[in-house]
Amino acid sequence: MYTQLYGFAMSIAIRFSRDQEDAADILSHAFIKVFKSIHSFDRGKGNFHGWIKQIVIREALDHLKKRNRYSAKELAEADERGIDAEVISKMDADALMQVIRQLPPATHTVFILYVTEGYSHQQIAESLNISTGTSKWHLSEARRLLQQKLKNYTPN
Amino acid sequence: MNRLLPYEQVVSEKIEHVSIPDMAESVWAAIETGLDGDLPENDPGGNDPASPSQSGTPAAPKFYYFAAGIVITAAVLITLFNPWGKKSPENSSPIHAPYKQDTAGRPLPVFDNEPLQKDNNISNQQAPGASGIDSNDYFSFPVTVNDSSGFNIPATTKDSSRNYIDSMQKVIPANSDLQPKQISPASKPKGLKGFSDSDYLIKQEKKN
Numbered sequence: 001m002y003t004q005l006y007g008f009a010m011s012i013a014i015r016f017s018r019d020q021e022d023a024a025d026i027l028s029h030a031f032i033k034v035f036k037s038i039h040s041f042d043r044g045k046g047n048f049h050g051w052i053k054q055i056v057i058r059e060a061l062d063h064l065k066k067r068n069r070y071s072a073k074e075l076a077e078a079d080e081r082g083i084d085a086e087v088i089s090k091m092d093a094d095a096l097m098q099v100i101r102q103l104p105p106a107t108h109t110v111f112i113l114y115v116t117e118g119y120s121h122q123q124i125a126e127s128l129n130i131s132t133g134t135s136k137w138h139l140s141e142a143r144r145l146l147q148q149k150l151k152n153y154t155p156n
Numbered sequence: 157m158n159r160l161l162p163y164e165q166v167v168s169e170k171i172e173h174v175s176i177p178d179m180a181e182s183v184w185a186a187i188e189t190g191l192d193g194d195l196p197e198n199d200p201g202g203n204d205p206a207s208p209s210q211s212g213t214p215a216a217p218k219f220y221y222f223a224a225g226i227v228i229t230a231a232v233l234i235t236l237f238n239p240w241g242k243k244s245p246e247n248s249s250p251i252h253a254p255y256k257q258d259t260a261g262r263p264l265p266v267f268d269n270e271p272l273q274k275d276n277n278i279s280n281q282q283a284p285g286a287s288g289i290d291s292n293d294y295f296s297f298p299v300t301v302n303d304s305s306g307f308n309i310p311a312t313t314k315d316s317s318r319n320y321i322d323s324m325q326k327v328i329p330a331n332s333d334l335q336p337k338q339i340s341p342a343s344k345p346k347g348l349k350g351f352s353d354s355d356y357l358i359k360q361e362k363k364n
Contacts, residue, residue, distance in 0.1 A: 014177070020179060091170065100167075116167070116171050
């Protein structure tokens with residue numbers, strides 16, 4: 001089961017982590033929780049992969065909470081700063097991920113939750129124990145910083 | 157669904173293809189370490205109910221050995237000291253001693269070798285003429301023999317046990333098993349070993 005789920009689970013963990021070791025740490029803790037609570041999995045509440053995904057994301061957020069503090073700054077609305085999509089489309093996925101990892105941890109996490117996992121600001125606020133305004137502020141900060149980094153980005 | 161900016165949609169698609177590090181082995185080793193660390197220290201077999209022979213093996217024998225030791229010790233002590241004492245079989249039924257009566261209705265001694273018989277049909281039957289005799293006066297009830305056997309034992313009242321035994325020896329044939337045995341205290345050797353009574357006699361020496 002672990003072998004079959006490793007790729008799927010690692011692809012989630014790697015998005016939230018700063019590096020590969022960080023991802024491996026998140027993944028090992030997530031799988032320990034999976035093995036311990038596998039008897040509590042209820043097929044009626046969702047598929048198995050969805051259940052695994054929730055555990056990995058929750059572990060990644062716990063990992064982040066232990067080491068980082070979230071900004072107390074809040075925003076009423078997230079800034080919608082535009083970035084040329086064409087530039088990003090030309091980028092390698094790993095290179096793009098490296099740019100995102102350069103964001104502050106909390107900002108990085110909010111951006112991934114909002115953009116790739118489809119969390120709303122309300123869900124992000126509940127998951128990270130922050131306000132929705134703070135979640136919006138982190139998203140705006142992520143857009144601003146990414147615009148700066150991608151403007152100066154030169155592919156290797 | 158969140159309203160994503162155009163570049164964010166591209167980012168979302170791109171991130172799906174991030175290469176996955178080949179760390180399956182090291183992650184699995186960390187998982188094993190984590191799971192082993194969560195097991196009880198003295199339970200290497202885990203709590204798998206499918207393997208009851210391994211479940212809790214280190215702790216259980218300690219308890220059973222301790223309990224077995226206590227039980228064995230208690231049994232040995234009871235066997236040696238027996239604080240309740242040896243219970244003799246209880247016999248509540250009276251012993252019916254066959255007796256003969258003289259003309260006055262008083263009991264006579266038994267002459268033959270009839271053994272004492274236990275008669276369960278008789279309960280607390282008292283011999284005629286024995287009324288008023290206390291159990292402590294068993295040997296002192298009046299004995300009067302006046303029959304054709306030719307023996308004439310003087311009647312006694314409140315005879316002592318010694319007199320009764322003497323009278324019985326006269327009445328009961330000598331070869332009878334019922335012949336009362338002489339009660340004699342165990343004789344304790346007098347004086348010192350190797351000295352007789354004559355050694356203590358003072359003899360007057362004759363003077364020449």
